[in-house]
Amino acid sequence: MQFLKATGLLLLLQGALAVNASTVLPSPTNRRLTTLPDIPSPAGPLKPTSHLEPFANVTGSLDDHGVCQCSVYLPDTAFPVDRVERIEILAQQLSVKFDIEISKVSQYTKDIELYEKRILNLTKKIEYLEKTSVSYTELDFQLIRLEIQEMEKLVTQLKVSLSGNNVIVEQLYVEIKNLSLMVTEVESLDKHNILAVRREIASLQRKLQDCEASRNQSTNHYFPPGTCSHGGIVNVSQPYMVQLNWRGFGFKQGGWGRYSSPLAPGKELYWVAPLTSARYIEYYRLHESFDDLLLFKYSKEYRYQYGDGSGAVVYNNFMYFNVYNSRDIGKLDLNTNTLVLRRALPNAAFNNRFSYAGVSWQDLDFAVDENGLWVIYSTEASTGNIVISKINETNLEVIDTWETRQYRPSVSNAFMVCGVLYATRIVNTRKEEIFYTYDTNTRTEGRVSIIIDKMMETIQSADYSPIDRRLYVYNDGYLVRHDLTFQPIIPA
Numbered sequence: 001m002q003f004l005k006a007t008g009l010l011l012l013l014q015g016a017l018a019v020n021a022s023t024v025l026p027s028p029t030n031r032r033l034t035t036l037p038d039i040p041s042p043a044g045p046l047k048p049t050s051h052l053e054p055f056a057n058v059t060g061s062l063d064d065h066g067v068c069q070c071s072v073y074l075p076d077t078a079f080p081v082d083r084v085e086r087i088e089i090l091a092q093q094l095s096v097k098f099d100i101e102i103s104k105v106s107q108y109t110k111d112i113e114l115y116e117k118r119i120l121n122l123t124k125k126i127e128y129l130e131k132t133s134v135s136y137t138e139l140d141f142q143l144i145r146l147e148i149q150e151m152e153k154l155v156t157q158l159k160v161s162l163s164g165n166n167v168i169v170e171q172l173y174v175e176i177k178n179l180s181l182m183v184t185e186v187e188s189l190d191k192h193n194i195l196a197v198r199r200e201i202a203s204l205q206r207k208l209q210d211c212e213a214s215r216n217q218s219t220n221h222y223f224p225p226g227t228c229s230h231g232g233i234v235n236v237s238q239p240y241m242v243q244l245n246w247r248g249f250g251f252k253q254g255g256w257g258r259y260s261s262p263l264a265p266g267k268e269l270y271w272v273a274p275l276t277s278a279r280y281i282e283y284y285r286l287h288e289s290f291d292d293l294l295l296f297k298y299s300k301e302y303r304y305q306y307g308d309g310s311g312a313v314v315y316n317n318f319m320y321f322n323v324y325n326s327r328d329i330g331k332l333d334l335n336t337n338t339l340v341l342r343r344a345l346p347n348a349a350f351n352n353r354f355s356y357a358g359v360s361w362q363d364l365d366f367a368v369d370e371n372g373l374w375v376i377y378s379t380e381a382s383t384g385n386i387v388i389s390k391i392n393e394t395n396l397e398v399i400d401t402w403e404t405r406q407y408r409p410s411v412s413n414a415f416m417v418c419g420v421l422y423a424t425r426i427v428n429t430r431k432e433e434i435f436y437t438y439d440t441n442t443r444t445e446g447r448v449s450i451i452i453d454k455m456m457e458t459i460q461s462a463d464y465s466p467i468d469r470r471l472y473v474y475n476d477g478y479l480v481r482h483d484l485t486f487q488p489i490i491p492a
């Protein structure tokens with residue numbers, strides 16, 4: 001621009017010199033330059049040409065030495081200096097913008113190189129997936145899809161930034177689209193194989209469970225709760241973990257179960273009693289529905305000092321338990337938490353003498369079935385073998401007693417169903433087995449093998465509820481429930 005300005009000045013000077021030269025005249029009068037054609041100049045006669053028009057209005061004067069002096073006015077049209085300046089500024093601005101755009105393009109180029117690498121990686125992955133059709137999962141596809149979506153988004157942004165004129169970006173976009181289609185294709189192929197098979201398996205498993213449930217239901221349908229016209233337990237369902245006891249994981253010993261009360265007819269009542277110091281029945285809670293139990297919402301929380309072991313049961317709104325440090329049966333009114341009766345169980349061993357295998361302080365294990373209240377214990381006379389007594393729940397007197405030949409400390413727990421004792425033993429940390437039965441109706445013992453799956457290692461207590469024909473297990477602090485299946489009596 002400086003050059004243009006300089007050129008302009010030079011022209012101006014040349015013009016001025018020319019004028020000066022042509023106007024060194026002896027004429028005493030001021031003359032208009034338009035009259036110059038009459039006057040001979042050193043360069044020859046001046047001709048009135050159009051480019052001289054801007055000088056038409058220039059007036060001059062002669063000084064004392066006869067030199068013609070004049071001011072020259074150069075109009076815009078001849079030399080637009082201000083416009084040139086504007087152009088100069090504009091050019092500078094454009095130059096800056098150009099630099100910015102150039103740097104952008106170099107950044108995009110780097111980005112594109114990065115995406116190309118990623119696409120290459122993804123392509124390799126897909127090729128691998130295609131080759132090894134067994135090892136991939138739905139999740140793999142989802143991840144690939146996400147990556148592709150992300151790249152699509154970025155490339156679209158790039159396209160907009162570069163006004164869609166960049167060939168590389170266009171190519172990239174097309175490649176990503178192709179990749180997306182490829183993944184869909186591979187996945188659709190898979191759907192007919194691995195995923196379809198997996199879904200089929202899941203569906204079959206569901207069907208199987210439904211089938212099992214309806215079979216159990218239909219089997220139980222023949223034996224409505226309260227009746228004993230069946231041939232005994234044939235199967236124990238998988239454990240259904242209800243919840244951890246409300247006092248927490250540290251309270252591994254305890255008992256729980258369902259009961260009914262004449263004070264609340266038709267209500268689904270539950271009791272939970274985690275033991276204090278792994279020995280004492282002290283705090284217990286009562287719940288008025290299964291939902292309440294799940295939500296830890298209780299109608300009553302009581303304290304009683306003390307019962308021994310996890311062998312307590314609740315029957316008709318009374319809790320029956322082994323009174324601490326004695327062979328006594330305690331009868332606790334759950335309405336008022338008062339001990340209404342206490343009576344010794346004749347000859348019963350107590351204070352952890354013949355408790356169950358792996359379970360302490362449970363010398364007296366109470367049970368409830370369709371026939372009423374029972375207690376499962378040992379005596380010195382029975383040499384530690386299981387003794388079963390039917391108890392009159394009103395006065396706690398023994399109605400009848402049965403002695404078995406099964407050593408109690410080798411049994412892990414026991415419960416009564418329709419007057420039949422079922423005893424369990426430990427198989428391993430995950431399985432327990434009902435292996436022994438004693439029918440008080442016929443005074444006969446039997447051997448069975450019904451597996452009970454455990455969630456935790458030790459079954460601290462197992463109580464049957466004749467209300468819903470379920471087994472309530474306190475499994476190392478967890479409240480667990482099992483459905484029981486009974487076999488029909490085969491007519492002779």
Ligand SMILES: [Ca+2]
Nearest residue numbers: 365414462463
């Ligand atoms: Ca029991």
